[in-house]
Amino acid sequence: MVKTAKPWAVTKTVQLDFQGYITTAHALAERAGAVILPHFRTELAVDDKGGAEFDPVTVADRNAESAIRAILSETYPEHGIVGEEFGDERPDADYCWIIDPIDGTRGFIMGQPLWGTLIGLTAHGAPLLGMMNQPYTGERFWSSETESFFARGAGQGGERQTIRVRPCPALDCAILASTAPELFDAFELARFETLTHAVRLRRFGGDCYNYCLLAMGQIDLVVEAGLKPFDIMPLVPIVERAGGVVTTWEGGDPNKGGRIVAAGDPALHAAALKILSA
Secondary structure, three states, rough: OEEOOOOOOOOOOOOOOOHHHHHHHHHHHHHHHHHHHHHHHHHOOOEEOOOOOOOOOOOOOOHHHHHHHHHHHHHOOOOOEEEEEEEEEEEOOOEEEEEEEEEEEOHOOOOOOEEEEEEEEOOOOOOEEEEEEOOOOEEEEOOOOOOEEEOHHHHOOOOOOEEEEOOOOOOHOOEEEEEHHHHHOHHHHHHOOOOOOOOOOOEEEHHHHHHHHHOOOOOEEEEEEEEEEHHHHHHHHHHHOOOHHHHOOOOOOOOOOOOEEEEEOHHHHHHHHHHHHO
């Protein structure tokens, strides 16, 4: 039985096979990693999906999502799928898988190991579980119904450990991470720069890795803009069940993407919101 307290979360108790879904998520991570790794740090053709900014995609992205979809179609044919590369299938289904085969494709094509496969599952529109798998380093982060975990060498039976955010109530003690300044428009960048002047340290790069490091207690704040649902929804359960907070800059539902702020400490989150929502 799962109950959630967020105003945008499921308002009723749902019966589910949670362990079965987690087992499936691990299998999806293993399969995607096997598809992706032969392409990492190789001479790789890169396509541009278009738009104002360079939006890269590779055969590794597409093949990994195809492999994930094939498993889900066989295992849970009644479930929906929302994926970055091939769109939506039954997105209004009671249970819907959220897939980003390579979150951090720019890092991937540069040979940096700061990317990961994101796998999430929603129940009646609310996040049920999330997973981030980094097959090159052998690191995996995921959520249970009440906790979040990390394992190295998860596919080879690596020992899991429970992870928790760290206390950091004040901005002047906080480490802030964000993927890239070009994510922000002029208004957003001004708010972001105001926040960065208040924190102890700011670093760019990291994509999905930043949220997992926050859940692990290594950093304190992640601030982004322009995210899609598949960029953030699989990470929300990992952060929240490690004790963190994730919302939009206005304090709303983060699962549809947009402007996102995640914090390990609720007091720090509130202080960041005051600046970002000004």
